[in-house]
Amino acid sequence: MHMTYDFDLFVIGAGSGGVRAARLAGALGKKVAVAENWTVGGTCVNRGCIPKKLYAIAAHYREDFEDAKGFGWKVPTPKFDWNKLVKAKVKEIARLNGIYADVLKNAKVRFIKGTASLADPHTIKIGRKSYTAENIIVAVGGRPSHPAFEGREHTITSDEVFDLKKFPKRVLVVGGGYIGAEMASILNGLGAKISLMYRGDRILKGFDDDARRHVQEEMAKKGVRFRLGCTIKKIEKKRDGLHVFCSKGPLMIVDQVLMAIGRKPAIDGLGLIQAGVEIAHGGYIIVDEHSRTSVPHIFAIGDCTERLNLTPVAIHEAVCVIETLYKNNPTMPDHRDVATAVFSAPALAAVGFTEEEARKTYDKVTIYKTRFRPLKHTLSGRDERVLMKLVVNGENGQVVGVHMVGAEAPEIVQAAAIAVKAGLTKEQFDDTMAIHPTTAEELVLMRTPAA
Numbered sequence: 299m300h301m302t303y304d305f306d307l308f309v310i311g312a313g314s315g316g317v318r319a320a321r322l323a324g325a326l327g328k329k330v331a332v333a334e335n336w337t338v339g340g341t342c343v344n345r346g347c348i349p350k351k352l353y354a355i356a357a358h359y360r361e362d363f364e365d366a367k368g369f370g371w372k373v374p375t376p377k378f379d380w381n382k383l384v385k386a387k388v389k390e391i392a393r394l395n396g397i398y399a400d401v402l403k404n405a406k407v408r409f410i411k412g413t414a415s416l417a418d419p420h421t422i423k424i425g426r427k428s429y430t431a432e433n434i435i436v437a438v439g440g441r442p443s444h445p446a447f448e449g450r451e452h453t454i455t456s457d458e459v460f461d462l463k464k465f466p467k468r469v470l471v472v473g474g475g476y477i478g479a480e481m482a483s484i485l486n487g488l489g490a491k492i493s494l495m496y497r498g499d500r501i502l503k504g505f506d507d508d509a510r511r512h513v514q515e516e517m518a519k520k521g522v523r524f525r526l527g528c529t530i531k532k533i534e535k536k537r538d539g540l541h542v543f544c545s546k547g548p549l550m551i552v553d554q555v556l557m558a559i560g561r562k563p564a565i566d567g568l569g570l571i572q573a574g575v576e577i578a579h580g581g582y583i584i585v586d587e588h589s590r591t592s593v594p595h596i597f598a599i600g601d602c603t604e605r606l607n608l609t610p611v612a613i614h615e616a617v618c619v620i621e622t623l624y625k626n627n628p629t630m631p632d633h634r635d636v637a638t639a640v641f642s643a644p645a646l647a648a649v650g651f652t653e654e655e656a657r658k659t660y661d662k663v664t665i666y667k668t669r670f671r672p673l674k675h676t677l678s679g680r681d682e683r684v685l686m687k688l689v690v691n692g693e694n695g696q697v698v699g700v701h702m703v704g705a706e707a708p709e710i711v712q713a714a715a716i717a718v719k720a721g722l723t724k725e726q727f728d729d730t731m732a733i734h735p736t737t738a739e740e741l742v743l744m745r746t747p748a749a
């Protein structure tokens with residue numbers, strides 16, 4: 299017997315991955331619904347990439363004003379208005395929410411507001427209503443992890459920081475991942491006194507060691523104080539601020555504690571286990587190379603799976619599922635050489651292998667690296683250095699990694715990523731004419747191996 303369902307495809311979560319999947323399936327004429335319990339656009343648009351980048355731009359102006367003086371500008375003392383920034387951001391994000399809603403509408407996707415859960419492998423429950431679907435895509439993303447110490451209710455996460463009513467003067471950022479590094483840099487640039495606490499001894503684990511060291515040193519020069527090898531014991535709210543008791547070092551008194559200790563999949567109450575969907579340690583949904591879960595007609599994409607938790611990756615996984623499901627073209631997402639950036643100040647961007655990874659993979663590795671003061675800072679007088687590093691497979695000359703720390707690193711590494719992905723060699727980099735004078739020209743001018 300051929301079952302009929304309410305929908306051909308039901309997508310849970312209208313974030314980066316979910317919206318793309320729903321929209322593509324809708325455009326193919328499929329009957330599609332997408333459920334969302336917060337805001338259309340998901341983490342990236344509302345509480346992630348976009349507000350973060352807007353605030354990082356805002357934060358950078360402090361230095362731009364200072365640097366302008368070295369170029370002959372007389373700059374009156376700049377004043378920053380937090381509420382104005384928040385308001386401008388809210389307006390821009392409302393515009394983006396509108397675009398996302400229109401995209402779904404134009405693809406004839408039914409948008410259902412509410413928290414969805416699986417009642418059985420083909421039935422989705424939202425409130426008192428139930429819907430059936432032939433195929434399901436789980437694209438619920440992640441949520442910030444919460445700490446387990448006394449006084450945790452006094453802390454905030456990246457979910458709240460962009461809309462704080464009042465700009466905090468003293469902030470403790472806890473966490474050495476990309477969100478911690480970015481938020482510390484942003485709040486520091488906007489004028490808060492920042493401490494960054496991390497349990498390890500160097501931030502940005504997983505990135506190239508030279509790049510990590512360089513970012514940490516440059517952030518320290520800009521005033522971020524690091525408390526490394528340290529964790530919070532408890533927090534007490536007192537009249538003069540939050541008293542933070544730490545595993546080492548003196549008591550800290552701050553206005554806000556921002557926890558950026560990681561994120562985990564938003565799978566609570568989703569009914570996955572009852573529906574037969576297998577989950578790995580840490581709550582990640584287990585998928586095969588086509589993003590298929592242990593239930594063949596249920597797929598999972600984006601941050602709720604343990605792959606690369608980035609917006610373009612979630613979108614790519616969505617596109618691949620639609621190819622596989624509806625275009626008779628089974629497509630595996632490609633997670634190789636994904637370029638990524640940390641929008642700290644200065645920014646770090648990377649593609650391909652770190653030196654450590656390359657040394658584990660290849661018998662012979664050649665490293666090219668350079669640290670230099672960019673032209674701008676000869677006149678600005680700012681003591682900031684750029685780091686650029688190429689990791690080369692010594693056997694065939696292929697550039698297998700590009701790492702850069704500097705204001706324009708994300709813009710430059712995005713372009714370099716094409717060369718890495720295409721498997722170009724160091725010789726081909728060398729054959730490329732420089733654009734002079736730029737920071738990026740160093741990419742094609744490094745001649746002497748460092749190691």
Ligand SMILES: Cc1cc2nc3c(=O)[nH]c(=O)nc-3n(C[C@H](O)[C@H](O)[C@H](O)COP(=O)(O)OP(=O)(O)OC[C@H]3O[C@@H](n4cnc5c(N)ncnc54)[C@H](O)[C@@H]3O)c2cc1C
Pocket residue numbers: 310311312313314315316333334335336337338339340341342343345346347348350412413414415437438439440456477564568599600601602607608609610612
């Ligand atoms: C502070 C921050 C900065 C970031 N910066 C960057 C960056 O610069 N570049 C980058 O590439 N990535 C960045 N990311 C990561 C990026 O936001 C995620 O990788 C991306 O949003 C993942 O998309 P997704 O579709 O998996 O999930 P999400 O975008 O999180 O969407 C999931 C949606 O599902 C909804 N949902 C969850 N459960 C249910 C349910 N039961 N029923 C209905 N709806 C539900 C959620 O409300 C959410 O809207 C950042 C993340 C954060 C937190």
